[in-house]
Amino acid sequence: MDSILKVENLYGGYKNNEVIKNVSFELNEKDFLGIIGPNASGKSTLLRLITKVLSPTKGKIFWQGKDLKKISLKEFSQNVAFVAQETKIYFSFSVWEIVFMGRIPYLKRLQSETKKDFSIVENALFLTETLDLRNKPFEALSSGERQRVLIARALAQEPKLLILDEPTAHLDIGHQIHIMDLIKKLNQTKNVTVLIVLHDLNLASQYCERLILLDKGRIVKQGDISEVLTYKDLETVYRTPVLVKENPLTGRPFIILFSESQKE
Amino acid sequence: MKNFNIRIILLILLFILSLTLALNHGSVKLNFLELFLKENRPILYLRILRILLGIIAGAGLTVSGVVMQAILKNPLAEPYLLGTSSGAGLGAVLAIVLGFSGLFLPLSAFIGAISTTILVYQIAREDNRLPIQSLILAGVIVSLVLSGIIILLIYTSPKQVMHGIFWWLWGSLSNYDLKPLILVTVIVVSAISLIFLFWKDLNAISIGEEEAIHLGIDVEKVKKILFILVSLITSSIVCVSGIIGFVGLIIPHIIRFAFGSNHKRLIPLSAILGAAFLVFSDMLARTLISPLEIPIGVITAFLGAPIFIFLLKGKQKIT
Numbered sequence: 001m002d003s004i005l006k007v008e009n010l011y012g013g014y015k016n017n018e019v020i021k022n023v024s025f026e027l028n029e030k031d032f033l034g035i036i037g038p039n040a041s042g043k044s045t046l047l048r049l050i051t052k053v054l055s056p057t058k059g060k061i062f063w064q065g066k067d068l069k070k071i072s073l074k075e076f077s078q079n080v081a082f083v084a085q086e087t088k089i090y091f092s093f094s095v096w097e098i099v100f101m102g103r104i105p106y107l108k109r110l111q112s113e114t115k116k117d118f119s120i121v122e123n124a125l126f127l128t129e130t131l132d133l134r135n136k137p138f139e140a141l142s143s144g145e146r147q148r149v150l151i152a153r154a155l156a157q158e159p160k161l162l163i164l165d166e167p168t169a170h171l172d173i174g175h176q177i178h179i180m181d182l183i184k185k186l187n188q189t190k191n192v193t194v195l196i197v198l199h200d201l202n203l204a205s206q207y208c209e210r211l212i213l214l215d216k217g218r219i220v221k222q223g224d225i226s227e228v229l230t231y232k233d234l235e236t237v238y239r240t241p242v243l244v245k246e247n248p249l250t251g252r253p254f255i256i257l258f259s260e261s262q263k264e
Numbered sequence: 265m266k267n268f269n270i271r272i273i274l275l276i277l278l279f280i281l282s283l284t285l286a287l288n289h290g291s292v293k294l295n296f297l298e299l300f301l302k303e304n305r306p307i308l309y310l311r312i313l314r315i316l317l318g319i320i321a322g323a324g325l326t327v328s329g330v331v332m333q334a335i336l337k338n339p340l341a342e343p344y345l346l347g348t349s350s351g352a353g354l355g356a357v358l359a360i361v362l363g364f365s366g367l368f369l370p371l372s373a374f375i376g377a378i379s380t381t382i383l384v385y386q387i388a389r390e391d392n393r394l395p396i397q398s399l400i401l402a403g404v405i406v407s408l409v410l411s412g413i414i415i416l417l418i419y420t421s422p423k424q425v426m427h428g429i430f431w432w433l434w435g436s437l438s439n440y441d442l443k444p445l446i447l448v449t450v451i452v453v454s455a456i457s458l459i460f461l462f463w464k465d466l467n468a469i470s471i472g473e474e475e476a477i478h479l480g481i482d483v484e485k486v487k488k489i490l491f492i493l494v495s496l497i498t499s500s501i502v503c504v505s506g507i508i509g510f511v512g513l514i515i516p517h518i519i520r521f522a523f524g525s526n527h528k529r530l531i532p533l534s535a536i537l538g539a540a541f542l543v544f545s546d547m548l549a550r551t552l553i554s555p556l557e558i559p560i561g562v563i564t565a566f567l568g569a570p571i572f573i574f575l576l577k578g579k580q581k582i583t
Contacts, residue, residue, distance in 0.1 A: 048474075051477070051478055052477065053474050053477050053478075072480075073477065073480045073481065073482055074480040075480075076480065077478060077479055077480030078480070081478070082478040084474070084475070087471065087472065087475065088472070089471060090337045090339075090470065090471075091334070091470050091471075091520060091525035092520065092524055092525050093467070093471070093524065093525055093526065094524065097467070097524070097526050098471075101464075101467060101468055101471075101479055102479070104464045104465075104467075104468060104479045104480060104481065105479060105480040107464060109461050109462075110461065137524075157479075
């Protein structure tokens with residue numbers, strides 16, 4: 001297995017606030033790796049460091065064996081695409097225009113879009129079942145549709161790695177499954193490697209192959225689903241009682257929450 | 265799509281109409297054919313100069329407004345936010361009060377505008393980054409202070425220089441000198457063309473800075489380049505026309521309302537409408553109470569405010 005992303009003893013964050021402390025992990029091709037952890041545990045910050053929005057204070061990140069610092073933003077964005085939790089739009093763009101932005105990494109300054117770009121954008125819309133929405137204004141879409149369109153834009157970047165920051169945060173359960181199934185399909189049929197931050201532990205358990213449990217900027221545990229999703233670790237990190245059972249349909253861990261007062 | 269082409273044709277017709285009106289009307293009443301007689305050549309020449317200045321200033325201010333609104337993600341952003349207007353105003357007023365004239369006046373305005381932009385930039389800067397909130401605040405604070413100094417200078421200066429000062433602070437397209445106009449035209453046209461090359465970057469940045477980074481755009485570098493171009497445009501325009509408000513604020517909104525926010529269309533179409541709007545405003549400024557001339561900033565404010573309110577109400581109905 002080839003590692004495409006390698007994070008080594010990473011430290012970083014914001015001015016006077018080092019959020020991420022000594023984080024190391026590896027991401028192999030075709031992986032489906034989830035990052036879980038309580039609020040303010042540094043999940044989004046870690047993604048910002050990986051996607052070159054922030055630069056690390058210490059430690060190294062390698063993309064396909066090459067130091068991330070030596071890779072230009074343009075080259076990086078041809079390989080790695082990002083889907084945010086929620087995208088606020090201040091100005092009016094059509095769905096087509098939004099998805100088309102995914103081709104920006106490939107276009108030179110003076111170059112205009114070619115037939116190839118058009119067919120890639122069309123294909124991305126097709127894969128995410130958003131072709132019908134192409135002429136609609138983005139701001140008129142529902143949250144679920146928006147998320148699919150943003151995934152379409154990420155696909156238009158033809159990425160090897162797709163990074164998602166809580167893509168299901170504002171969706172109802174039906175749309176959550178719809179989005180997660182779509183990501184799974186891309187992972188399995190298009191060989192897109194997935195790195196995903198999830199709040200919902202059960203979604204993480206059902207869809208991810210491996211997990212990283214993050215707390216206060218440090219990795220508490222990483223590995224297979226059943227190794228990470230244990231009641232002991234979850235209770236210490238989230239500071240609330242949980243019950244971990246086996247999902248009868250999938251055999252994967254299933255987390256049940258209950259109130260502190262219900263604990264005998 | 266069909267609808268779309270009609271709107272573009274309408275826009276171009278509006279542009280031509282505004283140029284024709286401006287050519288045809290003035291403080292001297294002439295019909296269209298008389299205008300081309302030999303003895304009326306000087307009038308024709310002056311009108312063409314004004315129209316040219318109107319096109320350049322209108323297009324330049326509007327495109328600058330487009331850029332500022334996209335980068336600051338703020339619909340109230342306008343080209344003067346970087347401090348060019350108050351800086352140029354102070355430079356010009358100082359020059360007038362000190363008794364300079366001729367080419368020293370626009371030069372002093374230009375120096376005022378550029379140095380104010382640099383000051384705003386330095387205040388807003390954080391290491392190598394330029395946070396947009398700091399930029400807006402720095403722009404507002406510096407403009408306020410400079411406006412205060414301008415008021416002080418006006419208050420203490422003799423009556424006869426007042427007229428010249430008002431010319432600067434409310435703008436005018438009366439221009440009798442070809443040379444500075446040519447220089448400004450070259451600067452503005454090349455800066456607008458360069459800005460157009462950034463249409464993809466502007467699309468991405470107008471959605472969000474992090475989004476743009478994820479699309480491979482070096483946001484801080486692009487922002488810097490665009491700010492330099494905008495301050496060059498506004499500083500050079502303000503030197504030949506004084507401060508003309510409202511154009512850079514409203515025209516981009518009208519085009520966004522009619523054609524969407526894709527900068528590939530937004531930049532050229534805004535330039536056309538901005539030019540038409542300013543040429544038309546200047547025609548009104550010249551003729552409404554002729555032979556007196558109303559400062560053009562007064563006209564753009566009176567025309568612009570109702571349009572702005574109309575757009576605002578229209579938007580509220582949609583959302």
